[in-house]
Each structure stands twice: as structure tokens, then as C-alpha cells.
Amino acid sequence: MTAIVWSELATVLDPEIDISLLDLGVIRSIEIDGQSITIVMAPTRTACPGVHEMKRRVIEAVHRAVPDANVEIKWKIGIWNPSCVSDRGRKVLQSAGYIVAEEGVSRPLTCPYCSSVKVRRDGDFGGSVCKTPFSCRACGSTFDLLGADQCVSCRGPRDILQIASPPR
Template sequence: MSATTAGAAAFRPLTLADVRRVAESVTDPEMPMLTLADLGVLREVELAGSGAVRVTLTPTYSGCPAMATMRDDLVRVLTEAGVAEVEVRVSLHPAWSSDWITEHGRARLRAHGISAPAPVRPHAGPIPLSLLPTRRELVCPRCGSARTELTSEFGATACKALYRCLACGEPFDHVKEI
């Protein structure tokens, strides 16, 4: 058997499951302990008959500055896996919800000292606007104490707030409920 024949025998086209597995491995550029799948922004992966791949993302909010990096990372890893053509689409509907973060993702956040968001309360109608600080019921991801205080509504990224634990004194990020 020639080297060319052996190489051809080893080649197998990527399946949708293969492509999805590769896309699900891409990490979030702002919270690299999470994959895009764990964060819930990876919405759909489609394989066209021509071998092209279409990936649909829903950003955590419409102005998310990490979307360009997410797109570039998806194109890079899928191309490295053998996909010849990758299209990344952004879908704003339905709007992302922090409820889309997987249980695995929530555990990874806590393991990295970041407070995971609580479940979002359903709204029937318009969301009331309040200029008062948002009161969240959360626990310190380091010691588990509920004795926490808001330090800043604006953390390292727009989707996080900064808190301090009154029991252990440690600061920590909290992923905002959306």
C-alpha cells in the first residue's frame, strides 16, 4: 500500500457531531474557564452538504465586545479541524439569558472564585426600571457566606459586578443575572 493510499484510507469526513464537539471546545475570551457551550452563547451548529459549517451565537448582550474574538476563535479551531468554510452568525433573538449557563459552567465559575448568577425571575410584561442598586441574593464563592456587599455594579467586564465577602474579606466577581 502506498503512502497516498494509506492517507486516503485514514481520511474520514467530519460529521456534525465532530464539528459540534470542536465548536463546543472554544472558550470564552473573558471567562476562559467556560466554553461557549457552557456559557450558553453557542446556539446552533449546522453542517451544509458542501462541508461548510454555520455556527450561530447569541451574545450575552448586544454590545458584547468579545463577539469578534469568539467568532475568530471558532473559525480558527474549526479550520484547524479540517472545515474548509466557516460562517458565524449572530442571533439576538431570543435574547441570551444567564439561565442558559449550564450547571457545569456554574460549577466552573464557582471553582474559579466567581459567583454564578441566580435563576432569572420570569417577567410578564415590561421590566421595571430602577435606579437603585440591584440587590442580589448570592454567596461568596470562596467561603460560602451570604454576608456579602456590592462594591461596584461594574466589574472587570460589563456582564459582571464586583462584590466583597464580609465574612472572609475576599473580593469576588458575580456574573449578573440577565
């Protein structure tokens, strides 16, 4: 039964970004005890507005696998960080125009579309506080840095933002 539940959970997409919650590192674990299934999840930021929709989608997925299951969602707040994103998730995010912050990395930020280092930070936060908007001076594309230092759950990748930030 565990494999069937994991398989269904792999189909659950984040409500904001077209990536599975597993690849994003939001779904952390499952515990099965008979017909009771507990899913442990960690939102990408404290007070994430998508938690109710994520919960609904996860419960729906579990019920596809085990229709009579009693599903409980447990939230672990503040434990998500960019390193939780899987390698596959990083590729999916990059193809969608996101770069995932990497703690302790001191190399320049590159455009996910053309790989240029000629990028400019366009503000302190984008569509949510976990996104920092950038634009590429080489190809003109815009993209977001996901898991930046403004995100309450994310601590540490400030060096990325300092390198890529324009002089003030």
C-alpha cells in the same frame, strides 16, 4: 461530521473568562450543509467587545474539524441570559470566582469561596457591564455576579441585587 464539529467547539474558550463558549451558552447551534457550516452564537451582552475574538476562535476550531469548511457565524443579539449557562459552566465559573445570576431567586447571594452570606456589593458594574463586583466580609475574597441587571441581554435578576446591596 456534526459530532466532530461539536467536539472542537467544546474546546473554544471565552476570551475573558476561562470557560468554554458552549458551557457559557454562547454557542447555540450548528447547521451543516455539505462543506458549509453555520454556527449560531449569542453574546452575553449587546456590544460585547469579545465577539470578534470569539468568532475567530470558533472558525479556527471548525477548521480543525473540517479544514475546507466554509464557516459562517450568525449572531443572535439579546437572547443570552444567565439560564443559558450549563450546570458544568456554573461550577467552572464558581471555581473562578463568579456567581451566575438566577432570575426569580430570592435567596441571599453567597460567596463562591466560603459560602458565606456576608457579602457586600462593591459597585454597579465591574470589568464589564455584565459583572457586578462583590466582596465577602467573612473570608475577604472578591467575586463577580455574572449576568446582572445592568447587562442589556439580561432582564429579571434585580431581586438578587436588591437583597445583596448595602442600604443607601
